[in-house]
Amino acid sequence: MQNRKVILITGASSGIGYATAKLLLEEKHIVYCTARRVDKMQELQKLGGKVLYVDVTDEKTLKQAVQIIIGTENRIDVVFANSGYGCTGALETVDIEDAKAEFDVNLFGVARTIKAVMPQMRKQGYGHIIVTSSLAGIVSTPIMPYYPASKQALEGMIDGFRMETEKFGIKVVKIQPYFVDTSFIIPAMQTLSKAATSESATAYKEQIAAFKKNFTKLITSSQQAVKVAKIVSRIISTKNPKRQYSVGIRCTLLKIVKRTLGNWAVDKIMIKRFLDK
Numbered sequence: 636m637q638n639r640k641v642i643l644i645t646g647a648s649s650g651i652g653y654a655t656a657k658l659l660l661e662e663k664h665i666v667y668c669t670a671r672r673v674d675k676m677q678e679l680q681k682l683g684g685k686v687l688y689v690d691v692t693d694e695k696t697l698k699q700a701v702q703i704i705i706g707t708e709n710r711i712d713v714v715f716a717n718s719g720y721g722c723t724g725a726l727e728t729v730d731i732e733d734a735k736a737e738f739d740v741n742l743f744g745v746a747r748t749i750k751a752v753m754p755q756m757r758k759q760g761y762g763h764i765i766v767t768s769s770l771a772g773i774v775s776t777p778i779m780p781y782y783p784a785s786k787q788a789l790e791g792m793i794d795g796f797r798m799e800t801e802k803f804g805i806k807v808v809k810i811q812p813y814f815v816d817t818s819f820i821i822p823a824m825q826t827l828s829k830a831a832t833s834e835s836a837t838a839y840k841e842q843i844a845a846f847k848k849n850f851t852k853l854i855t856s857s858q859q860a861v862k863v864a865k866i867v868s869r870i871i872s873t874k875n876p877k878r879q880y881s882v883g884i885r886c887t888l889l890k891i892v893k894r895t896l897g898n899w900a901v902d903k904i905m906i907k908r909f910l911d912k
Contacts, residue, residue, distance in 0.1 A: 640871055641665045641708045643700070645691055645748055646718035647684075648675035650817030651767060654860035655715060655867045660684050662868060667704055670718075691718045691744030697751040711755050713871045716748045717767040721782045721823040723846070724830025725839040733826060734781045741785035742792065749796065760804045763871050766793050767863075768809045768879075770886040774893055774901050777909050778827075778839070778846035797878065808876050810866060813883035814857040823850070845910045853908070858883055 642659055646652035648670035656668045660682045668679045669689035676686045687700045704711055722729060722737040745766055756762040771779075772786035790809065797807035824847070830836065831843055863882050870876045881887045893901045 639664055640712035641667075641704065641710055642713040642715065642871070643667045643669065643704060643711055643752065644715045644717060645669050645689060645744070646767075647679065648672040650819060651812070651815060651860045651863045652715070652717040653679070655717070655864040656684055657682065658861065658864040658868055659871075664871075665708060667700065669700055691747055692739050694747045694751070697747050701751045701755065705755055710759055711752055711762065713763045713765065714748065714752050714756075715765045715767075715867060716745045718744050718748075719767060719785075721779065721819055721826075723779045723782070723823045723827040723850070724833075725778050725836075725842065726780045727835045728830040728833040728839060728843075729781060729826070730829070730833075733829070734784075737781050738785050738788070741782070742788050745789060746792065753800075756805050757803050762804075763806045763808065763876070765808045765810060765867055765870055768793070768811045770811055770813050770881075770883075770889060772809075772811055773886075773890050774905065776905055778842055779823075779850075779909075806870075806876055807878075808870050809879040810863060810870075811879055811881050811886055812858075812863050813881075813886040813889075814853050815860050815863060815882075816854055816857045817860050820851065820854045823854075841912070842910050845912050849909050849911065 642664050644652050644656050644666060647656045647668035656666050656679050659666050660679065666684050667687055668676050668684040669687045670676060671690050673686055673688050676684065680686045687703060689696045689700050691697065719741045722733055749764060768789055769786045771783040772790040775783040793807060793809055800807060827847060866880050866882060881890065892904065
């Protein structure tokens with residue numbers, strides 16, 4: 636394989652995807668930056684990024700993007716399936732259609748991305764598929780139950796997929812960041828505002844207010860997206876990367892707490908962190 640890799644990134648218009656695309660372009664890789672908001676990727680284009688419109692809920696756009704990459708480069712070395720967003724609100728207050736939309740991006744969007752690239756990667760007999768999971772794939776969060784649900788489903792799906800593809804020479808890796816200071820907070824707050832108007836929201840009024848305050852503080856004081864980008868860079872230059880990478884000491888500690896003390900301890904930590912007034 637060439638040192639200069641051909642890389643497809645979904646969700647490259649902001650946050651982790653944007654930071655990773657920027658870093659990999661600086662490292663002189665060939666980076667196809669994809670998202671719905673192509674106008675947000677102009678700076679990446681100036682750095683040499685190849686910008687394509689992709690909506691991970693639309694399989695056709697993914698297939699078209701992959702065809703363009705193969706037609707131009709004759710290979711795809713790395714796929715970073717990164718698209719996702721957070722839907723917030725107490726379970727009782729979130730519209731089921733909004734919850735389905737989150738799964739459509741966070742779970743099935745990753746599945747569509749993988750399905751689009753696998754024929755080429757099988758043909759090549761090599762490649763890296765890197766997926767953005769989350770600490771939420773391990774522990775859940777109050778007033779945000781559907782986001783962890785989507786990430787925990789993603790964890791299960793990718794673990795099974797990794798076993799299926801072992802014989803093809805493809806490395807499948809999960810990244811599990813703790814919270815990252817990105818525009819992730821914008822859709823999270825938008826969906827929280829919508830959930831707060833539901834008929835049952837009054838029962839959760841104090842919890843929603845506490846969550847909003849604590850969640851905002853947590854995101855704005857969290858690690859920068861470039862920390863995740865550096866891990867992606869390390870993974871793609873590693874012949875045999877680990878199956879998963881935790882990002883941030885708090886992620887590692889919470890995983891240890893759950894493994895050693897169980898859900899009761901995790902519940903206490905998460906309630907205090909998100910619902911403490």
